[in-house]
Amino acid sequence: MIDRRSSPAFLVLSAALLLPWGAASAQGVDEAAATALMKKSGCLKCHAVSAKKDGPSFQETAAKFKGKADAEQKLRAFITTSPKIKVDGKEEEHEALKSKEDAAIKNVVQYILTR
Numbered sequence: 782m783i784d785r786r787s788s789p790a791f792l793v794l795s796a797a798l799l800l801p802w803g804a805a806s807a808q809g810v811d812e813a814a815a816t817a818l819m820k821k822s823g824c825l826k827c828h829a830v831s832a833k834k835d836g837p838s839f840q841e842t843a844a845k846f847k848g849k850a851d852a853e854q855k856l857r858a859f860i861t862t863s864p865k866i867k868v869d870g871k872e873e874e875h876e877a878l879k880s881k882e883d884a885a886i887k888n889v890v891q892y893i894l895t896r
């Protein structure tokens with residue numbers, strides 16, 4: 782009989798489940814959670830990973846902040862405090878993430894910065 786608990790797939794799965802969800806580092810971004818929260822918040826109407834829509838692509842933003850020590854802080858503020866922006870020449874408030882949860886916000890920031 783095969784001991785399923787020593788199979789590689791089981792070990793990988795266990796390791797994934799043991800990772801604390803909030804500990805989103807550059808390596809540990811929960812992409813599904815980031816995308817789901819941005820979808821729920823309406824972000825993807827104006828942003829995509831590589832294509833420019835009304836807003837810059839996430840790759841463009843990642844490049845803009847690459848190597849900047851205050852990148853996380855700046856982006857966090859941008860996507861939680863509804864700053865004024867211009868869309869098609871018309872001033873409006875930038876959409877804020879529909880979450881107050883620190884770990885979830887951080888996960889989205891890291892998702893964007895690592896595109």
Ligand code: HEC
Nearest residue numbers: 822823824827835836837842859860866867868876877878
């Ligand atoms: C109505 C369209 C629209 C929606 C919805 C929208 N954005 Fe934006 N976003 C923009 C525009 C336009 C800019 C560029 C603003 C500027 O540079 O002044 C921008 C800029 C950004 C930037 C770059 C900030 C920087 O300092 O370079 C990020 C990151 C971003 N948005 C993330 C998000 C997230 C996350 C959401 C959802 C909570 C979201 N956006 C929703 C239009 C939108």
